[in-house]
Amino acid sequence: MARAVVTLPAQAKRGEIxxxxxxxxxxxxxxxRRTQLGELIPRxxxxxxxxxxxxxxxxxxxxHPAMSANPLIAFTTVATESGALSFQWVGDxxxxxxxxxxxxxx
Amino acid sequence: MITRREFLVLTAASVAVPAAVKAQVxxxxxxxxxxxxxxxLRRIVSDAQVRRGRVKLQLPPLIDNGNSVPLxxxxxxxxTDADHVKAIHVLTEKNPLPDVVSVRLSPRAGxxxxxxxxxxxxxxTVTAIAQMSDGSFWSDSAEVVVTLSACLEEGLI
Amino acid sequence: xxxxxxxxxxxxxxxxxLLANAWxxxxxxxxxxxxxxxxxxxxxxMQDEDATNPGMLWVLDGEALxxxxxxAAERACADCHGDARASMKxxxxxxxxxxxxxxxxxxxxxxxxxxxxxxxxxxxxxxxxKELLALSAYVARQSRxxxxxxxxxxxxxxxxxxxxxxxxxxxxxxxxxxxxxxDDNWGKxxxxxxxxxxxxxxxxxxxxxxxxxxxLQRRLRNCLTGIRAQVPxxxxxxxxxxxxxxMWRARGMKIxxxxxxx
Numbered sequence: 001m002a003r004a005v006v007t008l009p010a011q012a013k014r015g016e017i018x019x020x021x022x023x024x025x026x027x028x029x030x031x032x033r034r035t036q037l038g039e040l041i042p043r044x045x046x047x048x049x050x051x052x053x054x055x056x057x058x059x060x061x062x063x064h065p066a067m068s069a070n071p072l073i074a075f076t077t078v079a080t081e082s083g084a085l086s087f088q089w090v091g092d093x094x095x096x097x098x099x100x101x102x103x104x105x106x
Numbered sequence: 107m108i109t110r111r112e113f114l115v116l117t118a119a120s121v122a123v124p125a126a127v128k129a130q131v132x133x134x135x136x137x138x139x140x141x142x143x144x145x146x147l148r149r150i151v152s153d154a155q156v157r158r159g160r161v162k163l164q165l166p167p168l169i170d171n172g173n174s175v176p177l178x179x180x181x182x183x184x185x186t187d188a189d190h191v192k193a194i195h196v197l198t199e200k201n202p203l204p205d206v207v208s209v210r211l212s213p214r215a216g217x218x219x220x221x222x223x224x225x226x227x228x229x230x231t232v233t234a235i236a237q238m239s240d241g242s243f244w245s246d247s248a249e250v251v252v253t254l255s256a257c258l259e260e261g262l263i
Numbered sequence: 264x265x266x267x268x269x270x271x272x273x274x275x276x277x278x279x280x281l282l283a284n285a286w287x288x289x290x291x292x293x294x295x296x297x298x299x300x301x302x303x304x305x306x307x308x309m310q311d312e313d314a315t316n317p318g319m320l321w322v323l324d325g326e327a328l329x330x331x332x333x334x335a336a337e338r339a340c341a342d343c344h345g346d347a348r349a350s351m352k353x354x355x356x357x358x359x360x361x362x363x364x365x366x367x368x369x370x371x372x373x374x375x376x377x378x379x380x381x382x383x384x385x386x387x388x389x390x391x392x393k394e395l396l397a398l399s400a401y402v403a404r405q406s407r408x409x410x411x412x413x414x415x416x417x418x419x420x421x422x423x424x425x426x427x428x429x430x431x432x433x434x435x436x437x438x439x440x441x442x443x444x445x446d447d448n449w450g451k452x453x454x455x456x457x458x459x460x461x462x463x464x465x466x467x468x469x470x471x472x473x474x475x476x477x478x479l480q481r482r483l484r485n486c487l488t489g490i491r492a493q494v495p496x497x498x499x500x501x502x503x504x505x506x507x508x509x510m511w512r513a514r515g516m517k518i519x520x521x522x523x524x525x
Contacts, residue, residue: 023316066206067225073221075221080214
């Protein structure tokens with residue numbers, strides 16, 4: 001099942017700033033909602049998103065319940081070298097998703 | 107759809123439920139949330155002064171739905187080793203929690219920016235704070251009007 | 264003129280005015296607008312870009328399901344229908360469509376389940392389940408940009424008329440007919456939201472209020488809850504008849520699935 005979608009160019013020129021857009025499938029339950037009988041629905045969110053470029057962390061996001069469901073995180077990074085961009089989402093209840101994309105840098 | 111019998115049985119059972127579970131509105135809601143916002147701000151900047159500028163926070167002034175408000179932050183910075191944005195924080199003063207999102211970055215980002223979608227509980231001011239490599243703090247705020255959707259799923263009882 | 268003739272003519276004039284109102288209510292074809300036009304720039308951008316449209320998460324799931332073998336017959340949708348990009352083009356734009364085995368029009372979701380049970384020999388997917396939403400989103404995505412084209416013939420006409428009647432009938436504790444908001448008062452505000460013309464051009468869609476993808480029938484049930492009317496179960500004949508009428512009313516408008524709406 002699609003747990004995350006990552007969009008970025010397959011190739012770029014060295015030094016070029018590329019745009020990366022990520023979407024993760026997650027309800028981001030705030031922990032503030034109640035059932036019709038008044039019981040609190042426990043918090044269940046993605047807590048951290050990390051983008052690693054050939055092993056080096058280049059962007060890190062700490063998410064709180066105020067982030068919408070199915071969170072979009074769009075950012076930029078400098079295309080320094082060819083290789084692999086790894087995207088990882090970690091959250092409550094053992095949630096962990098990793099997506100890897102290759103990039104060719106000329 | 108819950109039947110009348112099921113509802114009565116469940117309601118009877120819920121009387122035995124501890125008080126902590128029952129929903130209660132904080133009588134000092136506004137004041138407490140404002141204080142929480144100040145605490146969160148203090149946690150980020152401690153004693154440093156926060157200056158207006160260099161940060162551009164964009165939110166639609168009137169939004170379609172408070173569950174998903176498009177937000178973008180961009181910070182003017184050369185993003186070099188000598189002068190770059192180390193972190194971006196977004197805070198609110200009327201949400202149940204003041205923190206919305208925090209970003210840690212480096213010159214590798216190329217541009218200090220974030221585009222995402224956030225939840226806003228009420229018409230309010232949203233604040234973005236940028237922490238620079240030289241230790242300075244810059245900020246921007248935006249006001250948003252939040253309305254309620256029509257034709258919701260709740261209201262079955 | 265005597266008093267009696269006077270009163271009779273007055274009643275006649277009043278009756279004509281009421282009748283005129285009933286027919287003038289329908290939106291002229293050229294004035295029809297998708298709910299897309301009423302949204303903010305940012306929400307429209309969310310729909311336009313696949314990279315930022317959360318509905319795409321379901322479309323991708325649907326693609327995986329399309330290719331997965333299922334049921335006692337060990338068949339995938341792809342085994343009969345091949346590449347959905349070709350075979351499903353225009354399909355969602357023509358649903359609900361008449362099904363001979365049921366002797367009535369069926370919705371796209373019901374059609375998928377007819378295939379599941381009849382051809383794949385698998386259990387039907389529950390209404391509003393992640394799988395059924397994903398499959399219908401994937402199929403409907405293949406009609407994106409195509410005009411809605413509902414075939415009405417002697418067999419389906421009675422069901423269209425039933426749907427039309429339901430659209431114009433006052434119901435619920437608030438005693439409101441769909442037409443009163445969506446034909447007569449579209450563009451005006453209700454509780455802070457702008458009332459759309461209610462054309463189902465983008466279903467299943469990602470509703471910001473739901474924070475998830477949902478079907479047209481889920482939205483119709485929300486509306487009926489809103490006017491405090493009795494809400495039919497998913498898949499009920501009344502809901503499919505209403506779907507048929509709404510899609511026919513939106514004929515010629517382009518499919519936007521997966522749309523985003525507030």
